[in-house]
Amino acid sequence: MTATLDLRSDTVTRPTPAMRQAMAEALVGDDVYLEDPTVNRLQETTAELFGFEAALFVPTGSMGNQICVKLHTQPGQEVLLDVRAHIYNWELAMPAAFSGVLPRLIQTANGHPTWEQLAAAIQPKTYYRAQTGLVCLENTHNMAGGTIMPVAQFREICEQAHAAGLKVHLDGARIFNAAIALGLPVAELVQGVDSVMFCLSKGLGAPIGSMICGSREFIERARALRKMLGGGMRQVGVLAAAGLVALAESPAKLAVDHENARFIACEIAELPGVLLDPASVVTNIVIADVSGTGMTATTVCERLAYRGVLAGAVSTYEVRFVTHYDVDTVSCRTAVQAMRRVLIDLD
């Protein structure tokens, strides 16, 4: 059977008709000369929405994260990260390759370190130890299953880290999922952090692009680094136009994705050999541990694909399902049915 139902990621979303129309009609100019009016509007809108002085459009979330890591650190420093952080696991060792920093990993239950855990990982201030330079947080936390960092925990980390002379960067690729689930404006979820990256191209559905926010001075330096990386784009207003539609129209749709994820989680948690607490699923990501089934995640995904459902093997025994607006509630039922057949009917 041909795979038709794609739950591998919310990156697979395609631009909506409104986005395509905005792209076709976008006013453009050369953004390297800062002359693209649509990019400028997207950056101003974003900065205002997030409560920062300035924002910058970048091609990908990875580039945005790595620009921020580089700007906040010196080579030879350490960066504190949760062990499952995207910046550490999925960005091709760029903290080491690009910034010359060493990730110091923290084991957490749900992807979100407490200040106590971070404080214990800060290196003593002595010349013969590498110095800690930066804390990186992730909200929602992708590989912990879309978990949300409590606002009070986040604020405490920002305050204490600053008091300890550390910068804090937030990988907020899916910060709108957290905001919708909590019923809070994104500005409240990022208040106090030094920089934030979020993606237009995941649940918000834009075809390409992420944003970084920071102080005016930080964003000026970020613009230069983006150019060094080959990310100085020209008439990129055609993409920014889709981003503006994404910001205006997509957050309101995310609650449905969350309901669909909860539905998938509740159903597959009942299947034999699956380890998953449905109560932990609060946004659009479901990660099922299939070690009890006697199959690897890759085998489960291959068998699901045979039944027309694509899911992701994100570790040896973890299968990830990500809901998004291109997959409706009926399709989620089909996905659950396919999982049941893979694990029970074995046909």
Ligand code: TLP
């Ligand atoms: N995540 C992708 C894969 O890379 C795993 C996905 O399918 O979820 N931060 C977080 C938390 C992310 O989940 C991602 C992408 C990024 C950064 C990077 O964004 P891009 O793909 O635009 O570089």
